[in-house]
Amino acid sequence: xxxxxxxxxxxxxxxxxxxxxxxxxxxxxxxxxxxxxxxxxxxxxxxxxxxxxxxxxxxxxxxxxxxxxxxxxxxxxxxxxxxxxxxxxxxxxxxxxxxxxxxxxxxxxxxxxxxxxxxxxxxxxxxxxxxxxxxxxxxxxxxxxxxxxxxxxxxxxxxxxxxxxxxxxxxxxxxxxxxxxxxxxxxxxxxxxxxxxxxxxxxxxxxxxxxxxxxxxxxxxxxxxxxxxxxxxxxxxxxxxxxxxxxxxxxxxxxxxxxxxxxxxxxxxxxxxxxxxxxxxxxxxxxxxxxxxxxxxxxxxxxxxxxxxxxxxxxxxxxxxxxxxxxxxxxxxxxxxxxxxxxxxxxxxxxxxxxxxxxxxxxxxxxxxxxxxxxxxxxxxxxxxxxxxxxxxxxxxxxxxxxxxx
Numbered sequence: 001x002x003x004x005x006x007x008x009x010x011x012x013x014x015x016x017x018x019x020x021x022x023x024x025x026x027x028x029x030x031x032x033x034x035x036x037x038x039x040x041x042x043x044x045x046x047x048x049x050x051x052x053x054x055x056x057x058x059x060x061x062x063x064x065x066x067x068x069x070x071x072x073x074x075x076x077x078x079x080x081x082x083x084x085x086x087x088x089x090x091x092x093x094x095x096x097x098x099x100x101x102x103x104x105x106x107x108x109x110x111x112x113x114x115x116x117x118x119x120x121x122x123x124x125x126x127x128x129x130x131x132x133x134x135x136x137x138x139x140x141x142x143x144x145x146x147x148x149x150x151x152x153x154x155x156x157x158x159x160x161x162x163x164x165x166x167x168x169x170x171x172x173x174x175x176x177x178x179x180x181x182x183x184x185x186x187x188x189x190x191x192x193x194x195x196x197x198x199x200x201x202x203x204x205x206x207x208x209x210x211x212x213x214x215x216x217x218x219x220x221x222x223x224x225x226x227x228x229x230x231x232x233x234x235x236x237x238x239x240x241x242x243x244x245x246x247x248x249x250x251x252x253x254x255x256x257x258x259x260x261x262x263x264x265x266x267x268x269x270x271x272x273x274x275x276x277x278x279x280x281x282x283x284x285x286x287x288x289x290x291x292x293x294x295x296x297x298x299x300x301x302x303x304x305x306x307x308x309x310x311x312x313x314x315x316x317x318x319x320x321x322x323x324x325x326x327x328x329x330x331x332x333x334x335x336x337x338x339x340x341x342x343x344x345x346x347x348x349x350x351x352x353x354x355x356x357x358x359x360x361x362x363x364x365x366x367x368x369x370x371x372x373x374x375x376x377x378x379x380x381x382x383x384x385x386x387x388x389x390x391x392x393x394x395x396x397x398x399x400x401x402x403x404x405x406x
Contacts, residue, residue: 024331034327071101077104077350088138089113094126109328128159183207187215194377200402203380233264233281236272237369238360246344250353258303265309267373274400283323283342284316297348369393
């Protein structure tokens with residue numbers, strides 16, 4: 001028999017079946033757990049993730065495993081629509097897509113989206129010109145299958161991608177400001193462009209941080225509030241167990257008191273909201289969960305929790321493992337709404353924050369991002385050793401905070 005229905009179900013290669021048999025029989029530990037059996041399962045999972053990522057030409061932390069193609073399609077369509085919601089609510093797809101694509105599109109129509117369904121010709125083909133003719137200023141997503149699962153027709157996905165890429169923003173869409181002068185004058189000019197509404201964020205380039213900060217903090221011409229709290233703080237970001245975790249402050253406030261720690265968290269709220277975290281779970285960190293006068297950070301944590309922070313769920317003192325790992329919290333019998341599921345880690349001292357941030361990057365290999373909060377616009381001050389990815393994601397988060405990306 002010659003089997004031709006691979007578009008529906010595909011026979012599994014013997015090597016795959018043997019590997020899965022071994023995993024199901026001998027490797028069924030929970031990879032999210034910390035006991036040795038679970039740790040072994042996680043090690044094997046991450047090794048397999050790295051192999052597949054290399055084959056696909058992506059990074060391991062960009063690869064997610066789903067239960068099936070339908071779940072993957074739903075992820076892609078709904079997340080892309082949400083990510084581009086500020087672009088508009090128009091979607092282009094074909095009338096002959098798999099139901100895994102058509103059904104989420106129909107659901108989005110119920111949520112206010114408009115969907116254009118391109119009809120194939122009599123031979124079952126779709127052209128790139130059909131996509132071009134359907135494009136609108138508010139088009140947020142184009143979803144076209146590569147090969148139709150019923151007819152076998154190959155759609156011009158590469159041509160469509162080149163068409164869409166060619167319609168992207170051009171350098172001419174941006175204002176390039178020529179400048180000659182001192183570094184401080186350059187920083188002042190950058191600040192002025194923000195104040196005049198010609199820029200949405202600041203990013204430090206090849207100039208001294210002191211000059212950059214001086215321009216921002218100037219009471220008359222800078223970017224700090226004229227009244228109320230004048231507090232800058234740093235917020236870092238990394239991915240842990242499939243979620244974004246914020247860490248603050250790892251760069252600016254050296255030994256913040258209770259009032260300053262509360263202000264640091266309040267500075268971070270717009271960032272959390274931009275990331276879709278409406279009510280952040282805040283873990284006030286220390287080395288232990290028991291308050292001791294001999295460990296000042298635990299006393300400060302207790303006071304921060306006692307005073308509370310509007311718009312947050314705050315708990316502390318919590319050790320880092322108790323804040324992030326449900327398993328650790330369970331082992332320590334910590335019953336707490338933040339333990340094991342913290343969104344934001346508030347560190348007691350800048351030294352701890354700096355060490356944690358760089359440990360995540362240098363030892364754990366996480367892709368990091370960072371922004372400065374508390375000014376009239378997001379500010380990016382990256383380390384000279386930061387990777388291109390860190391700089392890119394820092395810009396992306398700043399854009400989300402500014403409302404020019406989502």
